[in-house]
Amino acid sequence: MFEYVFRCKECQHTKKGQSPVKLLPGSPAKLNCVQQKPEKCIFVVTQEAGMPPAPPTNEFMPPLSPPTGFQHVTKSAGGSNPLFAQPSADDNKAQNDIFQQTGTVGFLVVHDENAAAQTHPLRIGPNVVGRKSSLPTADILIDTNDVMMSRRHAVIEVTRDKFGQFQYLIAEAGSRNGTFVMGAKDPMRKIKLEPEDLIYLEDNDTIQMGRTKVVLQTTKAASNARDAARNVQGTDYSQTIIW
Numbered sequence: 001m002f003e004y005v006f007r008c009k010e011c012q013h014t015k016k017g018q019s020p021v022k023l024l025p026g027s028p029a030k031l032n033c034v035q036q037k038p039e040k041c042i043f044v045v046t047q048e049a050g051m052p053p054a055p056p057t058n059e060f061m062p063p064l065s066p067p068t069g070f071q072h073v074t075k076s077a078g079g080s081n082p083l084f085a086q087p088s089a090d091d092n093k094a095q096n097d098i099f100q101q102t103g104t105v106g107f108l109v110v111h112d113e114n115a116a117a118q119t120h121p122l123r124i125g126p127n128v129v130g131r132k133s134s135l136p137t138a139d140i141l142i143d144t145n146d147v148m149m150s151r152r153h154a155v156i157e158v159t160r161d162k163f164g165q166f167q168y169l170i171a172e173a174g175s176r177n178g179t180f181v182m183g184a185k186d187p188m189r190k191i192k193l194e195p196e197d198l199i200y201l202e203d204n205d206t207i208q209m210g211r212t213k214v215v216l217q218t219t220k221a222a223s224n225a226r227d228a229a230r231n232v233q234g235t236d237y238s239q240t241i242i243w
Contacts, residue, residue, distance in 0.1 A: 092164055095219045099124070105158045105166050107217040107228035108140060108207075113237055115144040115212050119225040124166075127156045128173055129209065148210030150175040154193070156201070156216075168201040168216060180208040180241050190241065204231075206238040213238055 003018050099105055106122040108129065120140045130138030131149040138152050153175040161167050172179055172193045183189030184204035191199060201207075203221045207214050215232045222228035 091220050094223070095166060096164075098219045098223055099166075104219065106168060106219055107222060107225055108156070108214045109217055109228050109232040110142060110144075110212070111206070111215045111232045111235070111237060112144075112211075112213045113240075115142070115146065117229065117233065118143060119229045121225065122156060122158055122168075124158050127158065128152055129154050129156060129214075130173070131210075131212075142209070142212060142214070144212050146210045146212045148177040149212050150177070150210070153209040154179045154207070157198075166218065168218065169198050170201055170207065171198050175209065177210050178243065182206040182208065182238050182241075192243075208238070208241055211240055213240065 095105070102121075103123060104121045105124055108120045108122060110116070110118040110120075120142075123139075127140055128138040129140045129142065130151040130153045131146065132141035132143045133151050135151075142149065150173070152173045155171050155173045157169045157171065159167055159169070170179070170181065170193065172195050174195075179193040181189075181191045181193065181199055181201065182205065184202060184206070191197075193199060201216050203216065203218050205216050207216065215235075217228035217231060222231055
């Protein structure tokens with residue numbers, strides 16, 4: 001059981017709580033508030049209990065401190081880490097412009113033989129991804145009949161690095177049937193996420209949740225949802241990993 005410090009976004013009240021799964025900073029939580037109108041209180045994770053207070057965040061959120069068991073995907077592991085490459089000024093400006101105008105920092109494109117084509121925008125901060133149901137429990141709801149995809153399956157965290165470029169990381173959200181990352185640049189790069197993992201993503205990486213596959217399109221590759229879908233629809237389906 002993991003212990004965290006939570007803060008209410010409405011009244012700024014803080015309290016300690018526990019979670020059976022690892023949570024990312026900014027993750028929402030359902031807790032009872034001490035204030036008079038608990039129905040208006042929305043708690044988010046601010047830090048692990050017993051850890052020093054995190055520095056104040058701005059609207060872009062600072063890069064995450066990787067948890068224990070963090071897997072660094074480097075070139076030696078079959079994929080390059082985008083944090084180690086100096087970004088181009090033009091790329092930064094283009095992505096900044098899109099973010100300022102639309103609030104969008106990327107897209108998840110459903111590209112699967114057994115699910116309808118869908119494109120979902122990514123926002124700065126944590127994006128919980130899960131299967132669409134009558135009781136929404138995620139930020140991005142994938143319309144699929146795949147019962148192996150959980151209603152809260154994975155979290156894609158978008159932050160900025162020291163150069164100001166966006167970075168994309170993925171972690172488990174307590175799914176029952178696992179999450180895989182398949183590299184676009186190296187077909188041999190296949191990673192099964194463990195509960196403690198925080199994995200860097202790159203443009204065109206395929207993420208398999210349950211049996212459903214989605215493709216990451218950052219705003220370097222596509223400035224809008226239509227272009228993101230067009231980029232992905234002309235490519236072959238990744239092979240579904242069966243375990």
